[in-house]
Amino acid sequence: MAEEEVSNKHVILKNYVSGFPKESDMEVKTTALKLKLPDGGDYSGAILVKNLYFTCNCSAKDRVTIGFPDLFFFRRHPIGDLLWGLTRWEEYSVIADPETRFKIHNNLPPLFNCSALLTGMPGMTAYAGFFEICSPKKGERVFISAASGAVGQLVGQFAKAFGCYVVGSAGTKEKVDLLKNKFGFDEAFNYKEEQDLNAALKRYFPDGIDIYFENVGGKMLDAVLLNMRVHGRIAVCGLISQYNLEQHEGIHNLFCLITKRIKMEGFLVFDYYHLYPKFLDMVLPQIKEGKIAYVEDIAEGLENAPSALIGLFSGRNIGKQVVVVARE
């Protein structure tokens, strides 16, 4: 096979980032790449992939130290099968250790093209956090912060389908409308319009909250703690209001953990991939029957990835931020 040479666009960090990153901290560069794996023992198991698109996450602190790892969907070159896993922000990647870097699924369901969100990391995160961490019971009262985000919108829909009362918070009127009208939440509110988060939660949960799916941290968590019910459960999925702050805001109401016997548990989706088949068993019929809605925010081209990332921190995106690197 000829050693085809392509231009490989990639994004690099120019500066060390200590607070929120800015677009000017990043730079798009282009280098030439031979479409051939390097020789040598270290690359015996390596694969070369063409990146198609990736979902954009917001733990920017990690990015600064380890580059831009993100969940990519890509085709292996030259074999052409469709895979997903973690790689960098670039058009082509050499993945030296596909087995250890990420569990690569090459048996993705045919639906995959239309719901990266559902069958990928956000869907599995929502599933593990809600069902495994929170052990829900029908009729329980569920609150979700950052509820229009990739994970939140799915948790809400899973919880509704399971028979719970579901309320979400978000940061714009448009997102609140989505929660109520597209995702079928029982109630939703714009936290930015509430003077008193405690009072807002009491309005929607006069009898308290059984399950809190935590995506934001800070003042919202403190208000939620005051409104939890006895034996409530909190799945800590993210703390986006706190990322990139030099010091995180203090949480003052942890005494509620004792008085209300609350379980609060952090989790990472990577621990739950053994449940992936069970998750697909649940979610694929729901997708086929059109019972699950999802919203993705698409940015076209790697050169627009920095602005898509920055947008996450101000909540500019609606639904999961996806960056399309190449349309095949």
Next chain:
Amino acid sequence: MAEEEVSNKHVILKNYVSGFPKESDMEVKTTALKLKLPDGGDYSGAILVKNLYFTCNCSAKDRVTIGFPDLFFFRRHPIGDLLWGLTRWEEYSVIADPETRFKIHNNLPPLFNCSALLTGMPGMTAYAGFFEICSPKKGERVFISAASGAVGQLVGQFAKAFGCYVVGSAGTKEKVDLLKNKFGFDEAFNYKEEQDLNAALKRYFPDGIDIYFENVGGKMLDAVLLNMRVHGRIAVCGLISQYNLEQHEGIHNLFCLITKRIKMEGFLVFDYYHLYPKFLDMVLPQIKEGKIAYVEDIAEGLENAPSALIGLFSGRNIGKQVVVVARE
């Protein structure tokens, strides 16, 4: 039977207490009491008891609103059987609702007189918090704050007997010596002598902490979070450094819950009394074989109860604070 009249000493709160209580907030009063139950339907199930001694707890905020409920050991009058339950700071109590106020045990083991600590609330609290909340495995690394307290000293001994590595913190050299020499902890340190709690924990747990038995809150909790191992467990039993503060100190390191997938769970011993027989099965042989040590700090007379309570907040007591109301 003659209606014997006795003088009934009791302690009342004179003032609303917003910060730490002071001795001058409390007053010892004496009233006359007929040793007879009041007539009337509300008292059909009531019992009259002579209080012998009680263990002194430190959730002073609750005291302000509901009086001085504490775990008392008492004899039922005139029947004379030995019971335990919650009542007020007084020499004699009429307990109108013995079934609902507290689960009263009248089948206390014969050892009870020499180990109120072990067979009462502290023992059961240590048992439930360590075994039920923390699900320990042999060889795991356990850290206990306020470790010389009634519950802490027992958690440490249960954990050692179970096969764990156990380190405790306390606030005086005398208490640290007790932990190492009397209670058999592997290591112990005086947190007041540490400039940097994070560094202190790294010294005793170079590979991190699997289980944290939380009695204090505040800065210690923040330091512990940084030193937890992946899939660690935190049983939140108390937050004594925070009680009586107008606003609790902020906890800044909850992001560790996610990165390390930590479970943090508050509990109250009342939820676990169904395990009391199982607890006794474990602990009574250990007591008989002299394998469990305990230290109680005895104050004689109800008139010394206010100073005993105040002493808890400065850590003046060594071991469980007990107030002897009457020696039969």
